[in-house]
Amino acid sequence: MIQVEQLHLTFGAGTPLENHALRGINLSIPEGQFVTVIGSNGAGKSTFLNSLAGEVIADQGQIFIDEQDVTLWPTNKRAGLVARVFQDPLAGTCEALSIEENMALALKRGQSRGLSRSIRSEYRELFRERLSRLGLGLEQRLGDRMGLLSGGQRQAVSLLMATLQPMKILLLDEHTAALDPKTAAFVLELTRSIIEEQNLTALMVTHSMRQALDVGDRTLMLHEGNIAFDVQGDERKGLDVPDLLALFSRNKGEELSDDSLLLG
Numbered sequence: 001m002i003q004v005e006q007l008h009l010t011f012g013a014g015t016p017l018e019n020h021a022l023r024g025i026n027l028s029i030p031e032g033q034f035v036t037v038i039g040s041n042g043a044g045k046s047t048f049l050n051s052l053a054g055e056v057i058a059d060q061g062q063i064f065i066d067e068q069d070v071t072l073w074p075t076n077k078r079a080g081l082v083a084r085v086f087q088d089p090l091a092g093t094c095e096a097l098s099i100e101e102n103m104a105l106a107l108k109r110g111q112s113r114g115l116s117r118s119i120r121s122e123y124r125e126l127f128r129e130r131l132s133r134l135g136l137g138l139e140q141r142l143g144d145r146m147g148l149l150s151g152g153q154r155q156a157v158s159l160l161m162a163t164l165q166p167m168k169i170l171l172l173d174e175h176t177a178a179l180d181p182k183t184a185a186f187v188l189e190l191t192r193s194i195i196e197e198q199n200l201t202a203l204m205v206t207h208s209m210r211q212a213l214d215v216g217d218r219t220l221m222l223h224e225g226n227i228a229f230d231v232q233g234d235e236r237k238g239l240d241v242p243d244l245l246a247l248f249s250r251n252k253g254e255e256l257s258d259d260s261l262l263l264g
């Protein structure tokens with residue numbers, strides 16, 4: 001469960017480059033809900049995810065995860081609660097390390113213990129079991145360097161790594177955008193099944209309005225650092241891309257000028 005109250009964040013406050021990126025976001029997401037997040041370039045989507053992950057700390061407002069006030073917690077303290085997968089398949093893994101070393105690091109996320117002691121036979125079995133569900137044969141390649149894997153294989157492993165240890169909140173920042181359509185569909189289906197199996201609360205940023213409606217339980221649109229609309233349940237069912245555009249115009253009193261949102 002995520003509760004966000006009056007969240008504000010300004011970059012470069014008091015300088016000529018001052019940018020009020022988050023402007024009083026209020027949001028409540030129940031446990032197990034899968035929320036898709038859309039919005040034009042610069043709307044504040046990544047900044048919002050960064051604030052949930054603890055990578056940036058809000059200037060005002062509060063964030064609660066499972067009723068704990070995590071507003072001032074740094075990233076490492078939130079590691080047992082929040083995990084992320086980024087757009088760039090290279091971002092979530094270390095290419096010089098093997099698949100099993102990467103997975104061992106993921107298992108130790110937020111802890112200070114070293115890597116060498118962590119790869120034990122019991123973990124290998126767990127890694128093999130998780131990798132085998134991908135159907136990519138990676139369970140036979142535990143010792144291969146991550147750098148040998150394709151972008152889609154790496155992104156699938158990143159997703160497994162993010163969800164390897166118990167956690168509550170999964171943040172996906174356009175994690176399929178750099179993949180070809182077939183691989184993107186595979187990673188998206190994997191995402192869906194992991195979220196469902198582990199009953200995770202998830203936010204997925206996408207630049208495709210179509211994908212935002214096809215996936216998950218609820219769709220939010222951010223605009224200029226705040227929520228322009230928020231649809232779920234019966235209201236969301238049956239909505240099409242033009243309906244989202246109309247919803248935006250109705251709520252904000254302006255037309256959406258960013259065509260990139262219609263992609264996909």
Ligand SMILES: Nc1ncnc2c1ncn2[C@@H]1O[C@H](COP(=O)(O)OP(=O)(O)OP(=O)(O)O)[C@@H](O)[C@H]1O
Nearest residue numbers: 011012019021039040041042043044045046047048
């Ligand atoms: N570290 C930073 N320092 C200064 N300004 C920043 C920083 N990070 C983001 N911003 C600014 O905050 C605003 C929101 O950026 P953010 O990256 O959250 O947008 P976004 O909705 O994710 O956009 P995109 O779809 O282009 O990724 C933008 O104006 C951006 O330039």
